Amino acid sequence: MGDNHFNLPPGFRFYPTDEELVVHFLQRKATLLPCHPDVIPDLDLYPYNPWDLDGKAMGEGNKWYFYSRRTQSRITGSGYWQSIGVEEAIYSSGGGGQKVIGMKKYCAFYIGEPSEGVQTNWIMQEYRLSDSSSTSRSSSRRRNSKIDYSKWVICRVYERNCDNDNDDGTELSCLDEVFLSLDDLDEISLPNYN
Numbered sequence: 001m002g003d004n005h006f007n008l009p010p011g012f013r014f015y016p017t018d019e020e021l022v023v024h025f026l027q028r029k030a031t032l033l034p035c036h037p038d039v040i041p042d043l044d045l046y047p048y049n050p051w052d053l054d055g056k057a058m059g060e061g062n063k064w065y066f067y068s069r070r071t072q073s074r075i076t077g078s079g080y081w082q083s084i085g086v087e088e089a090i091y092s093s094g095g096g097g098q099k100v101i102g103m104k105k106y107c108a109f110y111i112g113e114p115s116e117g118v119q120t121n122w123i124m125q126e127y128r129l130s131d132s133s134s135t136s137r138s139s140s141r142r143r144n145s146k147i148d149y150s151k152w153v154i155c156r157v158y159e160r161n162c163d164n165d166n167d168d169g170t171e172l173s174c175l176d177e178v179f180l181s182l183d184d185l186d187e188i189s190l191p192n193y194n
Contacts, residue, residue, distance in 0.1 A: 014039065014060040018090045021065075021127050022102035026154045029067055030129055040154065042067045049078045050109050050122040050157050063158040070128065070151045079111040081124055090127070100130045125156040 016025070028035050040058045043066035048056065050064075057064035074081035083105055090102040107124040110117030 014058065014065070016065075018104060018127065019093055019101070021154050021156070022090050022129065023092070026067075026102065026127055026129060026152065029152050029154070040065050040067055044068060045081075045124075045155060046071065046073055046076055049076050050120075050124070050159070053157055057157070063156055065154065065156055067152055067154055070153050074107070075114065076109075079109055079117050079120075080114050081107040081109055082114075082117075084108050089130070102130050103128050121160045123158055123160050127154045127156075128152075 025035055025040055027033075041056070043053075043057055045066070045068045053059070053064040053066070057066040059065075085106050087103045087105045089100045090104055091098040092101045105126045105128070107126060109120045109122035109124070111120055112118055
C-alpha cells in the first residue's frame, strides 16, 4: 500500500498534523466510524522491520503510516523498537480552550537482541488517544463488540536524516541546507553598495 495504490489526484499529499492524525483518523478508528478517505491500513507492526513497510503501510515521501494494536512486544525479525524520551501530549486547537486529545511516544529501532542492540536512524511516532477520550468515547462500543478498539494506535515511521536531527522528520529545503552549511559568516563577501 505505497503512494501509488491510493490514486490521489496530482498535487494531493498526505502530510497530516499530530492533531489531524488523532482527531480525523485514530478517534474515528477507535469509535468504529468510517474514515474518508480510508487510506491508512491496519498492520501488525512487530513482524516487520521498518525498511519492509514500503508497500504495506500508507507511504508518503519518506514516512509510512498505519494502524496497529497497542502491545508491549516490540520485537521484529531483525531487532526491536524501544521508547525514547517521554510521551508528549497532543492538544486540540478548537475553541473552548485546549484539551489533551492524545499522546505521542517516540521509539527508535535497534538491530539485534533487546538490551544489546545497536540503534538505527529509524524512528516511530506512536499516537494513542488520551485516557479520558478513549474511555468516554468507546465505553458504549465496548459493550457491543468483543474487540477493544480503544487499544488502537496510529504509527508514523521514518528514517531520520543523520545531517538533520529533527525529531519530527521534516526535511530542510535546499536553501536551508546551504545556509546551515555556512560555518563562518566572516568568509562571505557581500557586495558593498555605498
